[in-house]
Amino acid sequence: MTVDLFITCLNDAMFPRTGEATVKLLERLGHEVRFNERQTCCGQMHFNSGYQEDALKLVRHFVETFRDAEAIVAPSGSCVGMVRDLYPRAAEWAGDEALLEEVNALTPRVFELSEFLVKELGVEDVGAYYPHRVTYHQTCHAMRILRVGDAPLRLLRNVKGLNLVELPAVEQCCGFGGTFSVKNADTSTAMLADKVQNVMSTGAEACTAGDNSCLMHIGGGLSRLQAGTRTVHLAEILASTEGEVFA
Amino acid sequence: MSAGGIKPARTFQQAAKVTLANPQMRRNLRHATTVIREKRERAVAELLDWEALRDEGAAVKDHVMARLSEYLLDLESAVKARGGHVHWARDAAEARGIVAGIAEGHGAREVIKVKSISTDEIELNAALSERGIHAIETDLAELIVQLAEDRPSHILVPAIHRNRAEIRDLFRRKLGAELLTDEPKALAEAARLYLREKFLTTKVAVSGANFAVAESGTVCVVESEGNGRMCVTMPDVLISVMGIEKVVPTWQDLAVFMRLLPRSSTAERMNPYTSFWSGVTPGDGPQEFHLVLLDNGRTDVLADEVGRQTLRCIRCSACLNVCPVYERAGGHAYGSVYPGPIGAILTPQLLHLEDKNANTLPWASSLCGACYDACPVKINIPEVLLYLRGKITEEKPLSVEAVAFKTAAWVMSEPHRFEGAIRLARTGQGPLVRNGAIHALPGMLGGWTDTRDLPAFPPQTFREWWRKRPAPQVRGDDGNAQTSEGEPVAPERTDDRGPV
Numbered sequence A: 001m002t003v004d005l006f007i008t009c010l011n012d013a014m015f016p017r018t019g020e021a022t023v024k025l026l027e028r029l030g031h032e033v034r035f036n037e038r039q040t041c042c043g044q045m046h047f048n049s050g051y052q053e054d055a056l057k058l059v060r061h062f063v064e065t066f067r068d069a070e071a072i073v074a075p076s077g078s079c080v081g082m083v084r085d086l087y088p089r090a091a092e093w094a095g096d097e098a099l100l101e102e103v104n105a106l107t108p109r110v111f112e113l114s115e116f117l118v119k120e121l122g123v124e125d126v127g128a129y130y131p132h133r134v135t136y137h138q139t140c141h142a143m144r145i146l147r148v149g150d151a152p153l154r155l156l157r158n159v160k161g162l163n164l165v166e167l168p169a170v171e172q173c174c175g176f177g178g179t180f181s182v183k184n185a186d187t188s189t190a191m192l193a194d195k196v197q198n199v200m201s202t203g204a205e206a207c208t209a210g211d212n213s214c215l216m217h218i219g220g221g222l223s224r225l226q227a228g229t230r231t232v233h234l235a236e237i238l239a240s241t242e243g244e245v246f247a
Numbered sequence B: 001m002s003a004g005g006i007k008p009a010r011t012f013q014q015a016a017k018v019t020l021a022n023p024q025m026r027r028n029l030r031h032a033t034t035v036i037r038e039k040r041e042r043a044v045a046e047l048l049d050w051e052a053l054r055d056e057g058a059a060v061k062d063h064v065m066a067r068l069s070e071y072l073l074d075l076e077s078a079v080k081a082r083g084g085h086v087h088w089a090r091d092a093a094e095a096r097g098i099v100a101g102i103a104e105g106h107g108a109r110e111v112i113k114v115k116s117i118s119t120d121e122i123e124l125n126a127a128l129s130e131r132g133i134h135a136i137e138t139d140l141a142e143l144i145v146q147l148a149e150d151r152p153s154h155i156l157v158p159a160i161h162r163n164r165a166e167i168r169d170l171f172r173r174k175l176g177a178e179l180l181t182d183e184p185k186a187l188a189e190a191a192r193l194y195l196r197e198k199f200l201t202t203k204v205a206v207s208g209a210n211f212a213v214a215e216s217g218t219v220c221v222v223e224s225e226g227n228g229r230m231c232v233t234m235p236d237v238l239i240s241v242m243g244i245e246k247v248v249p250t251w252q253d254l255a256v257f258m259r260l261l262p263r264s265s266t267a268e269r270m271n272p273y274t275s276f277w278s279g280v281t282p283g284d285g286p287q288e289f290h291l292v293l294l295d296n297g298r299t300d301v302l303a304d305e306v307g308r309q310t311l312r313c314i315r316c317s318a319c320l321n322v323c324p325v326y327e328r329a330g331g332h333a334y335g336s337v338y339p340g341p342i343g344a345i346l347t348p349q350l351l352h353l354e355d356k357n358a359n360t361l362p363w364a365s366s367l368c369g370a371c372y373d374a375c376p377v378k379i380n381i382p383e384v385l386l387y388l389r390g391k392i393t394e395e396k397p398l399s400v401e402a403v404a405f406k407t408a409a410w411v412m413s414e415p416h417r418f419e420g421a422i423r424l425a426r427t428g429q430g431p432l433v434r435n436g437a438i439h440a441l442p443g444m445l446g447g448w449t450d451t452r453d454l455p456a457f458p459p460q461t462f463r464e465w466w467r468k469r470p471a472p473q474v475r476g477d478d479g480n481a482q483t484s485e486g487e488p489v490a491p492e493r494t495d496d497r498g499p500v
């Protein structure tokens, strides 16, 4: 299958390794991977902060960029959540019928990486090797908007050498929430404190998730505490093999 | 006197700091919400048709909202036909005036109240006290809040932020109760002794209403202690204050909510006391009944296509109990009698999106979506939050933040501008980076780095890597790697940079 990558702006700028891992992984599974260099940002940050008109510019840009794609895959649950769940709202609230039609035609082709692998491709064993103790954080958007269910866990359980340990209160938000983490920094920190405590209680070497924004938050807390546990994007674990350590 | 009202005195950010700095309150909240969350999940899982029931609840409410005036008029004539009086209150002041006037007309010095958020919404107790009438809360938790001269912090468990030891001390001080233990039984007994006397001697009662059935003019209160039943049957005069959205067309419709409400709120299959009354019955119960229909901003909410779903709310508090923000910041942070996720969307709307402090509430959410999953009438709270954020932001003059977002949108709508910005940031971050991370950011962003590190921009973006990589590889049907043109290639590509 020809897969169009949506790397997302955060990954592009801050976590390029996740994008590289996604490419590596999909190619290893036999797919042709394309990266349309016109892509930028899904507009989630704008939309969630109340700047809907500005977000709309980015919605249009996204639609134009990916109009002809067969399947669009992103290593980010929240950005896919934005496209699938909120692009229709954005178009509706702006009263833009034509855009709404385009959006509705596009959204069924947009997938988060783990759901694409498990639900679309039916692959649970991607031939990865990662000999570490790992705990998995269920990100809110993947869980409640995309309903990826246990797709990430199925993938992780099939990684050779990986020791998966359950994260207590796994369904609780880490407190990132985009600009929430800055605007309501105190509350966000209180939420993060509990999340970090739970991660540390597992004794895991790494905490993984399908979204670098949440991981940046959790990782930011762990790093400040010099906790000795790091964060790794799911794609980087899945891309790792005995021959090549990705993360 | 427990304060009430819906106008927050401070922004959410300012108010949240207080609870966040109170470890005892945070522990109390965490304990209570965790327990009730788990119980609710079990109670809901028992019903195989839960999802269908939620849809039904939402549908009934939507139907009512579409024809609200019709059902309210039906309700009015049915109540009157059964000997009750109906009053229409446009706002809080009008409602207060109506209730106080009736109480005064009967020469009441005391009124007993059963938990009613709508009377807290209109700040009834303070208005009565101004006229020399003392309002006595009879719901145990409300009583605790009242005695502590505190504000309620939860819809259903107003004293959720208090633990047993704190309550025992309070009862000792205020009720003169000589308690030996802080066992719930002993605490309840002390309250019972105090309240029993009030039930027997007070002539006027004020209640809220969970529902009102239009077809028969029946008002309904759902509660767990029986105090509500005492209030609606013992006194001579009963005044019920209800928001106009509480009307349901028929008993059939009511049945849906009787199944949804107890499981969502207290995780019970059925709540202990459900009281119904229709007008007056000679010789039985109150001989005078007044129903006050409260608007107080609701018709404005109704007029808004997206915001309207807020009025489906049956005040079950499930959204509060699952909300990670509520759990940390506590109910008081919302500055209104409607805390938590529902408060974050209801309060600003009731205030016509004109109150500066209330307008900070739609941002008091990480948009995790737990509230939407829990809501028995499927109010899409995250959607309404976003919608309100948009409406409030639209109104704002050009702030620093607005300029920043506009610039960002301009930059991000063109890839070359986006790339340029990253290059700029990469160069600019130099002095901020220590050991590969940023530990302190200036200005608005400092809120992040007060407690969290931020990774530094890496030396190469994904797209820079992509441009430099060798021709794309795919595996052919034989499992060997090949280019997209079908040419075989070496399976492993060497990278120009090592692992990060």
Ligand code: SF4
Binding pocket: B264, B312, B313, B314, B315, B316, B317, B318, B319, B320, B342, B371, B374, B375, B376, B377, B378, B379
């Ligand atoms: S919004 Fe929904 S979950 Fe929250 S109190 Fe209202 S009905 Fe219950």
